[in-house]
Amino acid sequence: MLGVVPYSDALALQEEAVRRCAENPEFEQLFLLEHPHVFTLGRGADESNILASAGKLSEESIEVHHIGRGGDVTYHGPGQLVGYPIINLRPDRCDVHRYVRDLEEALIRTIGDFGISGQRITGLTGVWAGNEKIAAIGVRIARWITSHGFALNVNTDLDYFNMIVPCGITGKGVASISKIVGRAVEMRAVAEAAAARFGEVFDRAIEVTGDGWSRPECGIREN
Numbered sequence: 212m213l214g215v216v217p218y219s220d221a222l223a224l225q226e227e228a229v230r231r232c233a234e235n236p237e238f239e240q241l242f243l244l245e246h247p248h249v250f251t252l253g254r255g256a257d258e259s260n261i262l263a264s265a266g267k268l269s270e271e272s273i274e275v276h277h278i279g280r281g282g283d284v285t286y287h288g289p290g291q292l293v294g295y296p297i298i299n300l301r302p303d304r305c306d307v308h309r310y311v312r313d314l315e316e317a318l319i320r321t322i323g324d325f326g327i328s329g330q331r332i333t334g335l336t337g338v339w340a341g342n343e344k345i346a347a348i349g350v351r352i353a354r355w356i357t358s359h360g361f362a363l364n365v366n367t368d369l370d371y372f373n374m375i376v377p378c379g380i381t382g383k384g385v386a387s388i389s390k391i392v393g394r395a396v397e398m399r400a401v402a403e404a405a406a407a408r409f410g411e412v413f414d415r416a417i418e419v420t421g422d423g424w425s426r427p428e429c430g431i432r433e434n
Contacts, residue, residue, distance in 0.1 A: 278357035282349035283379035290366035343386035
């Protein structure tokens, strides 16, 4: 678990990891971290889905980043577990839809470890608890190497979602693990569950290192 990492620094971590994975497909990483308050807009996102004024964004110290993942606008902030898998989908997982569904499955299993029944909603990406979204997914895949990833609301202040139209979807709410179970949840426990479930779904042997998770055979011990 990397702790709270500024968004621009996390982008740089991903870019370096993608470069290393391209040079050696066995160098794979799963970055698990939190961000300071930030709204991110994917390729082709509708900027009007940020409802807050520039003054409000400044007042709340919320950064805005246009990035290369799919999807519309989402929020990242303290109390939210963000995961950036940098993995090579070749040779047998070269299917974008399968990759997204597998991320959903890993997250469904993760929240299941905390007694929450997660599900998919047909036509929408992410993981839902009833009519409320608990985890968002937005990915980039280049030459079958993945980046960007998922955001799971753990102890997130959900009021920040009122400043956007989350993922460009109206008529749906947002949820967090703590909101559903009625108490704060230890972030590291959720990170460890997410790492284990990711390894289970993607058939990776996950090794916990000092500041992240990686495949042991990659020889990566620290980022």
